[in-house]
Amino acid sequence: MTILVTGGAGFIGCNFLHFLIDNVSDKIVNLDSLTYAGNIRSIEKLNEFENYKFIKGSICDKQKITSIFREHQITKVINFAAESHVDRSILGPEEFINTNINGTFNLLEVSRLYWSELSEENKSEFKFLHVSTDEVYGSLALDEPPFKETNPYQPNSPYAASKASSDHLVRAYYHTYNLPVITSNCSNNYGPYQFPEKLIPLIITNALSQKPLPIYGDGMQIRDWLYVTDHCEAIYKIINEGLIGETYNIGGNNEKTNLEVVQTICSILDDLKKNKEGSYARLITYVKDRPGHDRRYAIDSEKIKKTLNWQPKETFKTGMTKTINWYLQNSEWLENITSGSYRDWIKKQY
Ligand code: NAD
Ligand code: DAU
Numbered sequence: 001m002t003i004l005v006t007g008g009a010g011f012i013g014c015n016f017l018h019f020l021i022d023n024v025s026d027k028i029v030n031l032d033s034l035t036y037a038g039n040i041r042s043i044e045k046l047n048e049f050e051n052y053k054f055i056k057g058s059i060c061d062k063q064k065i066t067s068i069f070r071e072h073q074i075t076k077v078i079n080f081a082a083e084s085h086v087d088r089s090i091l092g093p094e095e096f097i098n099t100n101i102n103g104t105f106n107l108l109e110v111s112r113l114y115w116s117e118l119s120e121e122n123k124s125e126f127k128f129l130h131v132s133t134d135e136v137y138g139s140l141a142l143d144e145p146p147f148k149e150t151n152p153y154q155p156n157s158p159y160a161a162s163k164a165s166s167d168h169l170v171r172a173y174y175h176t177y178n179l180p181v182i183t184s185n186c187s188n189n190y191g192p193y194q195f196p197e198k199l200i201p202l203i204i205t206n207a208l209s210q211k212p213l214p215i216y217g218d219g220m221q222i223r224d225w226l227y228v229t230d231h232c233e234a235i236y237k238i239i240n241e242g243l244i245g246e247t248y249n250i251g252g253n254n255e256k257t258n259l260e261v262v263q264t265i266c267s268i269l270d271d272l273k274k275n276k277e278g279s280y281a282r283l284i285t286y287v288k289d290r291p292g293h294d295r296r297y298a299i300d301s302e303k304i305k306k307t308l309n310w311q312p313k314e315t316f317k318t319g320m321t322k323t324i325n326w327y328l329q330n331s332e333w334l335e336n337i338t339s340g341s342y343r344d345w346i347k348k349q350y
Helices: 011-021 040-048 062-072 086-091 094-116 120-125 158-177 199-208 228-241 258-272 302-308 316-329 331-337 341-349
Strands: 002-006 027-032 052-056 076-079 127-133 181-186 213-216 222-224 247-250 255-257 284-287
Touching (some): 002 062, 011 027, 040 052, 040 331, 062 094, 076 228, 127 228, 158 181, 181 228, 199 213, 199 258, 213 258, 228 302, 247 302, 255 258, 258 284, 258 316, 316 331
Parallel strands (some): 002 027, 002 076, 027 052, 127 181, 213 284
Antiparallel strands (some): 222 255
16 A cells, blocks of 8 residues: 655645654655645654655646556545635635646546556555535635535635635546545644744744734734644545545634734743743734735634534634744754745735
């Protein structure tokens, strides 16, 4: 059995690989093109394991993926590789189309050709899990019920539209070619190794260096936060026990406004790393809103809870305390990132 993980040097991918290496003895191949979001330091500990191999390459490179499938006899594919930041998709959507749509298409096409030539027994072992997002469902009003798997797709940002498009391709490969695929749609993740362009690590990073904590618009937008290890466990359940052709929504049951999230980070930091100039909350600054900003996301996780017996283990408070402690203890990892091109991005965005 060989598991191909794409995008394993990114935030969720590297957390998943750390989880996987502790749980399986199968061969694991990590394919990542190491964009600005991919970080070799996040996966360096994995090199100690004989059953793990890193390959630098893109899911857009058809020849490379074909040879990886043949050489490593891939049995499971877990596709994390993507451009993932909404604000970047607004400033420059092209890479989102290339990787999220064309890259996923390539991976599906290579999988289909490879899978079609397998023996019946090996065919039945093969699975392709596409890791997607709740943003494909669009925005909820305050009084609407959380997203179910049956909600219509209504993506609002170039990022969400590119993920929606990739989800449709995955679905089509099942219906047309019977390729054994599954899609998961997850809510906002947080935890160790998240690149500090996303809200939670950005706020922690800025607070620690006494910089303004930017809140878009009125700060009343709602996200459903899930600790990343809970997401990894859900993915592991889905790849092992999930039904072919199905989609699974994964959420934290933790709806919070952005302002609440930022205030929680400030109050945990006030306890863990007291600042002599007063609470970190004094750094909160309202800035220009994100264009087309979705107001609310929330996930109904009943299906995965009932059928695969999964539910999140962390509360928002326990997950957030773990996360902040991780960033406090891994200042070198953070310093390494927050130089060079990261500074250029922050200058452009804020
Ligand atoms: P990330 O941006 O931290 O990591 C993406 C990884 O993919 C990076 O290592 C990058 O180098 C790699 N990559 C990018 N383009 C590539 C290509 N063409 N070929 C190979 N590798 C490439 O993203 P993340 O937050 O870890 O998200 C992982 C996946 O989960 C994405 O598909 C995202 O849409 C989805 N997702 C994320 C969240 C979240 O809250 N972060 C929630 C739900 C779903
Ligand atoms: O819902 C799942 C999605 O969650 C994933 O598919 C995406 O890959 C991931 O990036 C995330 O998207 P969001 O846009 O929700 O996450 P982000 O951390 O960028 O922003 C969270 C909320 O915080 C959002 O309402 C925008 C707001 N925000 C963000 C930043 C970076 C601010 O108010 N200030 C900021 O500086």
